[in-house]
Amino acid sequence: MNSAPASDLPFMDAFPAPAQEAWRAAVEKVLKGADFEKKLVGRTADGIRVEPLYEAAAPALRPLRGEPGRWHVAARLDHPEPREAQKLALADLEGGADSLILSFAGARAARGHGLVADDVAALDASLDGAMLDLIRLRIDPAPQGRVNALLLAALVEKRGLAPDGVAVDFGLDPIGLLASTGTFAASWPEIGRRLAATIRALRARGFTGPFIAADARPYHEAGASEAQELGAVLATAIAYLRALQAEGFSLEEARDAISFVLVADTDEFLTIAKFRAARLLWQRVQEACGLSPKPMVLHAETAWRSLTGRDPWVNLLRGTIATFSAGVGGADSLVVQPFTAALGLPDAFARRIARNTQLVLLEEANLWRVADPAAGAGSFEALTLALCEKGWGALQGLEGEAGNGLPGILSALASGAIQSSLAGQHALRSKAVATRREPITGTSEFPNIKEASVSVLDVAAPARRKPAQPLRKASEQDQGKLIGELAAGAPRDAALSAPEDGLHAEPLPSRRLAEPFEVLRDQADAAAQRPVVFVATLGPIADFTARAGFARNLFEAGGLSAPSGDGFAKNGGTDVAALVAAYTASGARLACLCGSDAAYAAEGAAAARALSTAGATVWLAGRPGELEAELNKAGVTSFISAGGDAIEALTRAHAIAFV
Template sequence: MPDEPADPQPPRALALAADFPTPTRDDWRALVAAVLAKSGAGADVDPEAALTSTTYDGIAIKPLYTADDLPAGDAAGLPGRPPFVRGATTADATAAGWDVRTRHAGSAQPDADRTNAAVLNDLETGATSVWLVLGAQGIAVDDLPAVLADVYLDLAPVVLDAGADTVAAASALLALAERRGVAAADLRGSFGADPIGLRARTGADAELGMLRTLAEQGGAAAGMCLATVDGTVYHDAGASDAQEIGIATAVGVAYLRALTEAGLDVDAALAALEFRLAVTAEQFPAIAKLRAARRVWDRVAELCGASAERRGQRQHAVTSAAMLTRRDPWVNLLRTTIGCFAAAVGGADAVTVLPFDHALGAPDDFGRRIARNTQSVLHDESSLARVVDPAGGSWFVESLTDQLAEAAWAVFAGIERAGGALAALDDGTVEGLLADTRAGRDDDIAHRRAPITGVSEFAHVDEAPVERTPWPPAAGGPLPPRRYAEPFEALRDRADAQAERPAVFLATLGPPAVHSARAGFAANLFQAGGLACVTGPVEEFADAGTTVACLCSSDKTYADEAEVAAKALRDAGATQVWLAGKGEYEGVDDTLFAGCDALAVLRRTHDELGVS
């Protein structure tokens, strides 16, 4: 007889990394300190302090996080339950994915039929809802029936963004649904009233009374939000993450007051609001922003006496328009992909990926297609829609969420003390907050501490232009939108407008091994201003066709040759001589180096070359 099988043995527990010693924080500090010492930071430098940075909200971003950095208590809670940090607005907290929302605004000459074709194409190829910009800055309200031709209004949510024409647009949508036999109760989306955001963008009167009107005429459309708290207005004007959350929260409270005064109870008023927030290519802050915004709003709703299940914040995340560039716009594909990833991980209910060519004007079919497919890849192929709060439990994300919520609450409380969102906007309180942040960000961009790939770094001077139909000119308001790349792009525009591209001569000293690194650095900087770079030894300067030169070599070579070379350049006709590196040398006007004010260098060089 065959041997009886031996009794199965219980599986042995798998101990991950069991053969490796358990590292400690002190081990990490010692290793990092050794590396910093080799880099010249000094033996006494604190490795954690040396690698810690600070956000525009004053939050310290450390190089190392442990369980000790988790917020006290259970600040994050559970998915689908207060404080809704972990996302999901229902208690079952199933991962159902997000609403893929595409934006349509026409162009300087919007065409209803063309917009309708784009809307239908979006809905047939991955989009699940549409966001329509109507009125003076977009599609005519009278064209709404044509734009929504063949759109199943009971299946595809429609979000309106009509500014001062919001009431008229809502009436047009309700009338269209009635003509098609679609019950108002079956409509989904938002009427999009945002009177305070409209005032911030355009300076128009903030007609909070439109909320009462919408509450009356849209009462049967329970699936439609009445108002959109558009935080992107403040983000585009320069707000930090905490400022965007805090200002949006104050605006949301103003709308809650208006809606409850119109007769809605607190739960119904909360259900009538949707928040629109920007997500950038800074992945972790964007994730934490969405989580922190839900925590702050949950606290507001709690203080208002709302039911626990109604305190979740409905969020629409939009990839930042401020981070997009007109130059080398293909890089925007990467920026928006990261933003979309952050929105998904952060738990947004709806996501809009702006097309890569959005900063140039109305996107073409290719731009819209790639924007849709970005979401499809992340939603379906990458399976992000299958997980609720994938960042939950991360020591870094939980700590950043907690600190961001605290900072945002402080901003919100300050605005409330100033009389509320509208009063703070009108008396300059909001602009004062944003001005300080803008100044810090502008300084970082100018010094390339916040590099913009394809613009302030690695510019492609001879790139082929990407042409798009421009958007209508923006109406002037107290908080006009700004893109981060604008100062560098303005210099590129000036250089491109010249009959012949202005140039800088990179005068190299010594063999390539000595000068190539700094020559490459100098070329990268000057090209960010649209300047061509001619490289060669000092003797070739006279034939370069320019009056500006930059010495490129090592510090050792500069000590021996910089002053002689500068004199030779002057004798050959140079009116401005830069030096790539640091130090003072006779005949050298100034230096450029990592961390210098690149915008100032480029403006001085433009002026010297007569670029206007």
């Protein structure tokens, strides 16, 4: 009998297995005395070490998706005009999407737009032609979320569909709304009663849920790290578990009513690890509750905070990385932000590209065919476990904020603890963006001040309206009866309840990382004539190219034109008279010296003095070292170099260029 091969890949046995020590010795030779930790070891926003090399890990059994196979391709429906929304919805479904996300007016995710449905007929028109029993539906959390849920249930009833045959995630998330808007419709106990009443009414009709969303997007958009995002979303889910249990739901029923929304960002390693960690942490929460764990229902959305309004085509790359990461990380469904979303309501082309980003990875890359592609990879296993530890710590910290009858997440929002923590994290990331340690391609690096505009839909934001009839107290409303009334044609107002005094909190801001640069670009673009920075090059072209390129890249990131040309070389040095003449002809107020260190030493002071005499404010690209005092005396007022605060430098440059 033949013996079994030594391994599944016997040809690999011909090569010796490299040892970690041998690799480290080779690295030390290349580093030539440089600090290994500083050069090759990274740190995440949560302080987790990111090693340059990991050993293979033994894959452990971990919770996976509850529904194996392809993730669901979702598209957001957020056009305020029903007929236009309907056209976009059908195009999405015919183009490969199998899920629609209904973003009603007021939803944070609608970004000032959103579906307008004053009655079930308007909602029906928006979804005309969409076979609701063949697709999946999800509602984005929004003010009047309970009414939106009842309207959708009424539409299902109006069309004569079996509710248990329609897959709907109703997206009720009052805690997320408090985080986003700063207001609560009522006290927390009353909110719990309303949630329970709505869920019971929907279940009585035959809907199976999920009904509640634990949504991480408000925290992510305010600057949350991966662990902060995990802690907030788990603390939210635990608050809902307790609220429903207090209203008579079993823990199993409460658990099954909850779905999760996480953000897929542009760091593929951390995003994959975060999604894997979320499933592990939710399993641990269930076990702590004495439940037999079930897989979490996990929806993913690509990151709003990473989108740029400048060179938006780069958003296609960001969306692809995020989509890949969410798919590998185990999302059940995913919506990709269209690449023009930061500029306005995306048109059909941008929506198609967003769909196709997913479809290419599903159909051509076949990412869905492996349940957990990261299993056994040392880096992903280490990052997953580290995020579990950090995320659990963040959850415990929030739970420790509980008091005055409020769960930890609500108490932390009401006291401002979360806002303060996220603001601190955002400040750290903003500094990294400003100093370009976190570069943003097309915005802070490689900007294109001549970029062509892209199209978005020209749609006015829906007007806010007041209820047309007196509102009843929530306790006076029968949720099941309201569904029938709405299906029969009653207006939205019939399901609204009179406001009650509830919690208040400082709303979490929604920020994109590129915004500080975009503000400067907008100011420069709005000028009658784009301001110019004169790049005063010293010596031959080979000597000044690197620093001239650095200066041009910096100034154009703020919308300032900074052409350099072939320079003013003469006899191995610089024709200072020609340089000054060119500066005078340029009309610029700011001149930036660019050359080699040798050129700065030989003629930097003379060039600065001549430019200053001609009326220029003179800067210099590079670190001056021992020449600083001499250059300052000659007229150099500022030095720009890699690692400096680009936003601060550009703000000062604007103040000079726009005088």
